Structures are given as C-alpha cells and as structure tokens.
Amino acid sequence: MVQTPTTPCALRLTSVQLLSKLLPIYRHKEELILAVKDSTFLAVTGETGSGKTTQLPKYLHQAGFCKDGKIGITQPRRVAAITVAQRVAQEMQCTLGREVGYQVRFDDCTSQSTVVKYMTDGCLLREILADPVLSQYSVVILDEVHERSLNTDILLGLLKKMFSDSAKAIKGRSFPLKVVVMSATLEADKLSAFLSDCPVFTIPGRTFPVTSTFGFAVGPKDIESAGYLKEVVKVALDVHTSEMAGDILVFLTGKLELKRACDLLYEKRPTVEGLLILPLYGSMPTDQQRQIFQPPPSGIRKCVVATNIAATSLTINGIKYIIDSGFVKQLNHNSRVGMDILEVVPISKSESEQRAGRAGRTSAGKCFRIYTKEFWEKSMPEYTVPEIQRTSLTAVILTLKCLGVHDVIRFPYLDCPEERFILEALKQLYQFDAIDRRGRVTQLGKLMVEFPLHPGLTRAVLKAASLGCHDLLLPLAAMLSVENIFIRPGHPEKQKEADTIHRALAAKTGSMNDFATLLSVFQLCKSSDRPSAWCKDHWIHWRALKSAFSVETQLREILLRLQQVQQDFPVDTFDGDKSELFRRCLCTGYFTNVARRSVGKVFCTMDGHGSMVHLHPSSSLFDQEGKLNWIIFHDVLVTSRMYVRTACPIRYEWVKDLLPKLHEVDVYELSSVAREEVTDEEMIQWETREAAKRQPEVSTEDVIKKLEKRNNEATVGDARARYMQRKQQRQPNKAL
C-alpha cells in the first residue's frame, strides 16, 4: 500500500471512499461476499449506477479472496477497463499497477503484486490460450455480459465447460475458482439457467425515470424511408423551443447522415437561438471532441448528433433528451455470399431502452422516438442478435480448436450460431491449412492462433516469414488491421487535392497494387523526419498510422517469439522479382478472395458464389480494368454496386494450385469434423468419394466453370435494392 502523504490527497481519497458507501451495492456487501463463497457460479444484476463494477472486486479483495490468486474482471472495452481500474486504485488507496492494475492491448499496467486486475475480454481469452485452467485466478468476473460481445460469449462457454468436463480441467488447480457474471437485469435468468441454475443476486440501480414517446416518421411499411431525417431535425427543434433546460442527444446511423442532419439544423439556426450543434462519431479527430464533453455556456443548449458510439462507449453528462432514429449501421456476416456486409437495420427494443436510458443519468429525462408504435411492435426485435450469431467465426473457431474444443457445434454457447456459420469457418480454416481434414489443428494453425489478425492475413504473413520477406507483409498486415488511413475531405476542392496526392502515392510504387501502396505509405511515413507532418501533407490519418506502427511492432514480436520457440518453423524458397514475391504471399492468404474479369469492368468472384463485383473508384486499379484478368481483394463494400477495395492483379498460375481447395471440400462433409474428431472409417469413405470426384488433370476452363457457379446474389441484391430506394427517397430531385 502506498502512503498518502499530503493532506489534499488524503482528503480526496477519503471523500471517494465515503462516496462509495453511498452506492446502492454497499448495503449488500456481506450478503454478496457470502454468495460468492457459497457457490461456484453467481449472476449479479444491477443497472447502471449500482456500483457493481467498482465495488464487488474491492469487497472480495477485503474478504480475502486474493489469498491464493488474483481477481480478474473483464470489460468489453479498453477505456472502461482503464478508467475503472484507476477509480478502484484510488478507492483502495494504492498506486495503479500495484495491487490494482489493468491490462489491455499495448498497455499492461500490472505487476507481481497485482491482485485485482481489470482487463478486456480479449486479453483474458489470450490468457486462457496460454493457461487453460486460469491457475493464477481465484475469481473471474465477467462484466457487461448483456452486451454479448463475441469474446465475452466465448469466455462464458469456456468457463462453463471448465466445470462440466467432469472436473478434468479443474483438477489442474490447487485452489477453487469462482465465476461471477454481471449483467443488466434483462438477461439474468437466462444466464442463471446457462450456469447450472446458479443464484441471481439483484442490486437496485440508481437512475432516474425516462418517459418515452413514439412519433410518426417511420412505420413498418416504410422501413427504409429516409424522410425520417427531416423528422429528427423537427423534433430536435421542438425540444429546443418547448422543453426545459437540458442537453439533447440524437442517435443516427453514420457520418454522412450526421453531417446532413447538422446542416439541416444549421439552416434553421437564424430562427432558433442558443442551440450548439455538435456531431460525434468514432473516427472523429480528438481535438474536435472537447466541446462535446464540456458543459455548454450558460443559456446555450447542447445538441449532440451521434452514431451508436454514444450508446455504450462514451458518456456525455447533462443529457436530458434523447431523439432516437430507431436504426443502426451494423456489420453482418452473410453466409450465402460468404461476405461481411455493412447495412442499416432497425435496432432492437432492448437497444432502444438502452438509448433512452442515456437521458436518465443525472435527472429524469425524456426520449422521443421518431418511429411509430406499430414499427416498435412489428419491425423491432426484442433483443439484439448477439455478435456470435452475425459475425464471421473463422478466428473464433480456430481459438476453440486450439483450446482442445473439437466439437465446435456442441460447445456450450449461450446462443448457438447457425451451423452453416460454423461450417463455413471450418471450411476457411481448412483452406488456410489451419486444420486438417479430420478437423485437427495443424502445426500451422497453432502458429496462426497467436496472431491478432484474420486467419487469411496471418496465413500470408507466415508464408512471407517462411520466404524471409516478412518485412513486406508485417507492415501491410498492420495497415489492413487499423481504420482507413486515407483522408477524403468533404469540400470538393480539398477532395480533389487529396485524391491527387493519394494517386501520386499509388503511382510511386510503380505498379497497380493497392496493397503495395499501403506498404509504401507505411515505409515512407516511418522513415520521414517528421511523420505527423508527412501525414498532414499527404492527407493521411496520423492517428491511424501511429496505431499501425504499434500493431506492426506487436506482430513482429509475436513472429520472432514463434521463430525462436518453434524448431521446425516452415522455410520455403522462391526466385522471382519482389513484386511477384509480395503478391504470391498475398495469394496464399487471399485466394478465397479471388475474382476474374468477365465482361467490361465486371469481375466474377471465384469462391464458388460467383458474385459480380466492381473495382471501387478509390482503387489504383480503377479504370485499368481492361488490362486486368485475375485479381485478389481485401474487402467488399455494398452500396450502389458491389465494390471490392484494396486489390491487386495476380496471375492465374499463382492461384491455380490453390483454387481446387475452394471446392474440394463439401461443407457438409465438414459437419462431422465440426462435431467431433472423425473416425478412420468415415475418413476412408470420405477419401474414396473425394478421389472419385477428382479429375486426373483439371483444365483452366474446368476450374473456372466450376467456380463461376451462379448466382447466389439474392441477399446482396436485396441490400442494393434497399439502398437505391433510400437514395431516391433522399434525393427526390435527382431521381427525376
């Protein structure tokens, strides 16, 4: 413990401690400690403001739970892990990083003496990979379980399994492990049922009532109607002119929409005095955010127009009024086209309650929903579909396999993902050589799981490492895993300027290759004397590039460690020029994202879905389509068309040997692999069938015909149709 030498500091600490006794949880301290002692699993529910996140670990520490091991508390977000740890360290009068610490990616603030450790759920998952029984912990607390983040859901299943596998895992421990899951009230019973009907401890919250009203702008029949933006603006102005003092928070779906709404509000400004309009979105420069968190000047009302970032990640004080559009932009995995699609969808009822709740943090509030009661009843689901059911599972399934979970279908999921999502993930892992035909993790798969990247990208990195050219792939992998680095300003003049500079950067590499451009930007900036100024001059996000630098360092460290530990680290040889070497490495990881030009500027994906795609105009390959035949690409964007971005040309010969892998495995064959390890008998049957299917010599045209299997585009087509409809509704003049 650290002494508190100065009086002001001591006073402050005392007041923090006094305040903690006023929290609703304080009255239940002894009962809570007993409840944790009495059972293996405990579910604790309590709304915002109950104090469960800060106080429970402190109570357990005081009750002696740290005698044998640590108390670990997970959070879905980095900032939460850090700020809560700071707060608790202050209350326990110790230096952050000593008894109380935190660990998030790139920031480990713990030491030998740390016994109360806050961390992100992803960090604990990494720890389990290294130590499957969590032998250092006496208590594990999963917080914010109701948010259903992918990592928290996996942790939940793993912890349940740890105790149900006839205590095999637990035998490896010298003292018992206690598991506490904390959640908002709604999910408590479900959690209890999942964890062998464990006790539920309820702590009252401390929030103020929020009254919600419905509007007229969006009904179930015009689900995609965008006239709602006008309604949002109208409601905001009504609130400003007729409601009492208090700030407004508006929930919209995306950056452009925020901008449009702010413009509409500004237009009304001459008639509406004293409204401070502030947009808020994730990638916004931090210097522009300051005003948002400061109280407005007296007599001025703040109106924050935000994306979903204001739903959980950021808290703004003084919000009394919520205006809820009822929509969110969400990345969903579509297994029919085998791709991730970013789309606007109605929020769930629980999500809308959460949004409303943002108005009741400091006093009673009001929530104005711009959609009808009918929309609420007919078009909004009860709960948000958990991430695990709408995301690509490739990386997660590899993690489970590496943890010895062979039966990935019957793994105890709180909510099971659809079987075809799991099968698709297995198929991809097989294609990347991470698992074999029996579903066992390969040597390569064990290396791959160590990298915090998509398995395909990791595959390319490892290929490069085996060829001794990881200096080409590590920076690229880092650049592809951070947010978009190219700034494209709104002003037409500036936009032109930025585009010209970006095009010049691409031309510098001497080849049409968006991956090479990214690598070049990384290298040029890194070797620059004043990197931040270099970024400014080239319209590049300095913040994003800085994080690419740290990611690259981390990836390099992981690779180095694996090469030292692993005696038989793969080694290959290659002679050819650097550009070919680079692209060949990419092919090993991106051969599932390969397309061949069909007619004009249209490309056809070769992954068996046969989707028609176009090059995005931001690509350096754009307008060069005539010169291209085969390309690989990093991602897909569905707007007015299906666009592929970040692409490069390849030669058919480079993927020829890999392409058969795309269709040699029948996904249904893998279902047995998914359930358990395959028996020898099944294996022989399978091999026989496979051999029968295989042609002795497959011609180019045969492979292409097989891959151009048309055309499963229906869902993407739907998304596009909806988009076009919205576009017309928003720009009625242009439609004529």
Place this chain on the structure above:
DNA sequence: GAGCACTGC
C-alpha cells in the same frame, strides 16, 4: 466515378 457503424487481440 466514390455512403466505413462499433468493439477487441
């Protein structure tokens, strides 16, 4: 010829 929500390792 251009519609990137939000997390996390």
